[in-house]
Structures are given as C-alpha cells and as structure tokens.
Amino acid sequence: MASREHAAPHPAPHPAPHPACRPGAAPSLGAVPRRADRPLLEGWCQAQARGFHQARLQESSRAVWLDHLRGDGVRPLGIWEEQPALGAGALPVATYSSYDKQLHTGARQVTARMISDITVAPTHRRQGLLRSLITADLREAAETGVPVAALTASEGSIYGRFGFGPATVEQQWEVDTSLRFALRGAAPSGRVVLLEPAEAWPAVAAVFARWHERQRGSLQRPRFYESMLTGAWHPAQDGPDHRLRVAVHLDAAGEPDGHVAYRVEGDRGVRTADVVDLVTLGPTAHRALWRFLADLDLVGSVRWNHASTADPLPWSLVEPRAVRVVGQRDSLWVRLVDVPAALAARPWYAEGSVVLEVADPLGLASGRWRLTASAGRATCEPSTDPAQVRLEADTLGSLYLGGTRVETLSAAGRVAGDPAAVHAFATMSTGGPVPHSLTDF
Numbered sequence: 001m002a003s004r005e006h007a008a009p010h011p012a013p014h015p016a017p018h019p020a021c022r023p024g025a026a027p028s029l030g031a032v033p034r035r036a037d038r039p040l041l042e043g044w045c046q047a048q049a050r051g052f053h054q055a056r057l058q059e060s061s062r063a064v065w066l067d068h069l070r071g072d073g074v075r076p077l078g079i080w081e082e083q084p085a086l087g088a089g090a091l092p093v094a095t096y097s098s099y100d101k102q103l104h105t106g107a108r109q110v111t112a113r114m115i116s117d118i119t120v121a122p123t124h125r126r127q128g129l130l131r132s133l134i135t136a137d138l139r140e141a142a143e144t145g146v147p148v149a150a151l152t153a154s155e156g157s158i159y160g161r162f163g164f165g166p167a168t169v170e171q172q173w174e175v176d177t178s179l180r181f182a183l184r185g186a187a188p189s190g191r192v193v194l195l196e197p198a199e200a201w202p203a204v205a206a207v208f209a210r211w212h213e214r215q216r217g218s219l220q221r222p223r224f225y226e227s228m229l230t231g232a233w234h235p236a237q238d239g240p241d242h243r244l245r246v247a248v249h250l251d252a253a254g255e256p257d258g259h260v261a262y263r264v265e266g267d268r269g270v271r272t273a274d275v276v277d278l279v280t281l282g283p284t285a286h287r288a289l290w291r292f293l294a295d296l297d298l299v300g301s302v303r304w305n306h307a308s309t310a311d312p313l314p315w316s317l318v319e320p321r322a323v324r325v326v327g328q329r330d331s332l333w334v335r336l337v338d339v340p341a342a343l344a345a346r347p348w349y350a351e352g353s354v355v356l357e358v359a360d361p362l363g364l365a366s367g368r369w370r371l372t373a374s375a376g377r378a379t380c381e382p383s384t385d386p387a388q389v390r391l392e393a394d395t396l397g398s399l400y401l402g403g404t405r406v407e408t409l410s411a412a413g414r415v416a417g418d419p420a421a422v423h424a425f426a427t428m429s430t431g432g433p434v435p436h437s438l439t440d441f
C-alpha cells in the first residue's frame with residue numbers, strides 16, 4: 001500500500017520516493033533522467049498509460065515522451081508502493097507531471113504551471129494521492145513565483161476543489177462540404193501548398209508561434225506537437241501517422257499565414273476529413289484553408305474538434321447551417337496561484353476599484369484583495385477594507401481569461417456581494433477577444 005503520509009487527508013508535501021531512490025532523494029525523477037532513472041521512467045510511462053486505459057506504450061511513444069520530458073523540463077512525479085506484493089512494484093500507483101510554459105492573458109504572457117498525466121491506480125483511488133501530488137506542486141509553484149496553473153480535465157468534477165475553473169471552451173463541428181458549402185464574397189487570395197508534414201513543420205511551427213503571440217488564452221505547445229504534426233507519431237496508434245496531410249497558406253508576399261493538418265478517414269464512398277490542427281493568422285488564410293478543405297474530392301464533410309466560439313466560419317458562408325455544432329466542452333482550466341501578479345498581468349476594460357474576497361481551500365489565493373484598474377491595467381494588493389465582492393478560487397480561475405462574464409457567474413450564485421461593487425467588477429472585467437487555446441496536454 002502507498003505510504004500512509006500520502007493517503008492522509010492533508011499529506012506531506014512530497015510523495016514517497018521509490019525504494020530504489022537514495023534515502024532522502026527528491027521524489028521527482030528529475031527534468032533530465034539519469035541512466036539510473038530509466039527503469040523508474042519505464043514504469044511511470046506504463047502506469048500513466050494504464051491509468052488512461054490505453055494500451056501498453058511501445059518504443060515510439062516512450063521516445064516521444066522522453067523527448068517531451070527533456071525538451072520541456074517536465075517534472076514527472078510518481079508514488080510507488082513501499083511494500084509491493086507479487087512483484088507489482090515496477091509501476092507507480094500514481095503518476096503526475098508538470099512543467100512551465102507561457103500563457104497569453106490578453107495583455108501579455110505569464111508563466112503557467114501546466115499540469116498533466118495524472119493517474120491513480122484503481123486499487124489506490126480516493127485515498128488522497130491526487131490531492132497530495134497537486135497540492136505539493138501548486139505550493140512549489142507559489143514558492144517559485146509561478147502566477148497561474150493550467151490543465152485540461154478528463155472530468156469536469158475533479159479540479160474545482162483545487163481552485164481550477166474552466167476558462168476557455170471549444171466547439172466540435174461537423175461541416176457539410178458538399179454543394180451546400182459556398183463562401184460569401186470573392187474567392188480567397190493567396191496560395192495553398194500541400195506539403196509532406198515534416199517539410200511543412202517549420203511553417204506550421206512559425207504560424208502557431210505568431211498566433212500564440214496574439215491569441216488570448218493560448219498556451220505554448222509542448223514538444224510532442226512536433227512529433228504529432230510531422231506525422232512521426234500518432235498518439236492513438238503508438239507509431240507513425242501515415243494518413244496525416246498538411247496544407248499551408250501563403251500570403252501575397254509568400255509568407256505562411258495559416259495551416260491545416262488533417263486526415264481523410266474512410267477508404268471508399270463519401271469520406272470525412274478530420275482536422276487535426278487548424279491555425280490561421282487572418283481572414284484570408286481562414287477562408288482559403290476552409291475552401292481548400294471543402295474542395296477535397298471524395299470528401300463530403302469535415303470534422304473539427306477545437307473550434308473557437310468566435311470562429312468566423314459560419315459568418316463566411318452563404319448557408320451558415322453547413323456548420324453543425326455537435327458538441328461544446330471546456331478546454332483550458334485555470335487556477336490563480338499568485339493573485340496580485342496574475343490579476344496585474346491581464347487586461348482590464350474600465351476604471352474602478354473593488355475589494356475582492358477570495359476563498360481558496362488550498363489557501364494560495366485566499367484573502368482580501370484591493371483591485372484597482374486604470375488605463376487597461378490593474379494593481380492588486382492585500383487589503384483590510386471590508387470585502388465588496390466574494391468568490392471562490394475556481395470562479396476566479398474561470399473569470400481570468402475573460403471567457404466567462406462576471407454577470408453569468410453572479411447569476412449562478414458564484415459571485416456575491418454589494419451589487420454596485422459586483423457591477424463595477426463586471427465592467428472592469430468585460431471586454432477584449434474571446435480566449436481560445438489550441439494546446440492539448
């Protein structure tokens with residue numbers, strides 16, 4: 001069984017080191033694995049796959065994961081049983097990883113602790129292992145000055161208690177690209193080139209980097225995106241992605257300003273193009289790449305699972321109903337780790353001053369904070385003045401990128417206080433582009 005200290009409701013800050021680790025060694029396997037760490041990492045990878053009900057990882061996925069580990073400075077954590085029975089000890093009973101990347105708040109980039117790979121073995125669930133891992137990591141983030149944390153969630157009911165709130169949403173689309181698909185206005189200009197995915201990668205990476213620099217809610221991508229978008233690795237197949245195709249749009253000057261990566265599924269009849277990645281830097285590339293997708297012979301529909309709610313495609317079409325929204329779900333979950341630093345780093349849209357009282361079960365964001373906005377920026381500092389607006393840490397996370405309005409969360413009973421102050425907070429908060437993330441991790 002796992003170490004008692006990690007099964008306790010308020011566990012010690014570090015998970016137990018594997019017995020193979022030196023006594024007192026840090027529980028992290030290290031950002032760059034040493035040779036001696038390889039057996040632990042192998043077990044860690046397999047436990048993580050087991051936790052998500054995937055097949056045992058083969059060499060291809062292990063290599064991609066190790067490259068991600070080294071290239072992104074990932075800190076993989078695991079909890080191993082102290083006295084495993086029947087030789088069950090190679091795989092940890094819990095896995096967890098995190099690393100730091102830049103998040104675009106709408107005003108600038110801030111460092112975000114990106115949390116991923118959380119699994120707990122079915123034999124050890126609900127004993128506090130997730131809690132011990134995430135609590136320790138968030139405390140470490142606070143100590144090292146990381147202002148926010150982010151994750152994508154397997155289930156919506158897990159992370160609110162840890163101060164995370166859904167901050168961006170994405171839509172799942174099925175687009176009818178038969179004769180119903182007609183763009184309004186003139187044919188899009190520029191040129192679309194079809195490249196082998198590996199050839200296209202420099203353009204694909206450059207387009208995403210420029211998009212990230214301007215897109216509120218965007219997170220830098222981890223290294224495994226290169227493996228995925230060059231066709232070197234298909235996560236579900238644990239090997240090369242032989243079906244992946246990439247088209248790049250060039251602007252009038254011949255510079256890449258958009259790309260689409262897609263697979264055409266089905267071998268006969270009317271097929272469907274599954275879009276894997278679609279990033280455009282402006283309306284011309286957006287229209288041109290959708291025109292390209294719609295013109296694929298033998299293809300009658302296009303699926304795109306990461307559309308922004310502000311995506312202009314329906315508005316570009318003669319028949320907007322060619323775009324069918326078949327689903328919508330939360331994408332990025334955000335948690336404020338350092339309230340003053342995080343709130344000062346996002347844009348504000350009206351002058352004003354309010355005292356927020358944040359309740360945070362982990363204590364990191366708790367307190368009374370005077371938020372004063374002026375000329376698009378804000379200062380935030382601890383305050384002893386009476387609280388005017390009260391909310392919980394996960395609600396603040398949902399509000400952080402501006403994708404959810406204060407009024408909506410107030411109507412949901414999650415933002416309380418003096419109505420005039422709630423209104424002032426709403427006015428200060430509301431504005432700017434819809435946040436969107438195209439980074440899955």
Ligand SMILES: CC(=O)SCCNC(=O)CCNC(=O)[C@H](O)C(C)(C)COP(=O)(O)OP(=O)(O)OC[C@H]1O[C@@H](n2cnc3c(N)ncnc32)[C@H](O)[C@@H]1OP(=O)(O)O
Pocket residue numbers: 051052115116117118119120121124125126127128129130131132151152153154155157158161
């Ligand atoms: C960022 C990511 O990696 S998302 C991926 C998350 N992983 C998965 O979905 C894989 C399958 N699931 C699992 O491996 C596990 O069930 C986990 C990781 C979700 C939970 O791990 P556990 O160690 O069982 O969680 P732990 O015991 O620490 O629970 C902490 C709290 O969360 C609650 N909780 C845990 N899992 C869930 C859940 N799936 N739904 C709702 N509440 C949950 C617990 O009830 C507990 O609540 P409380 O402290 O308020 O009483």
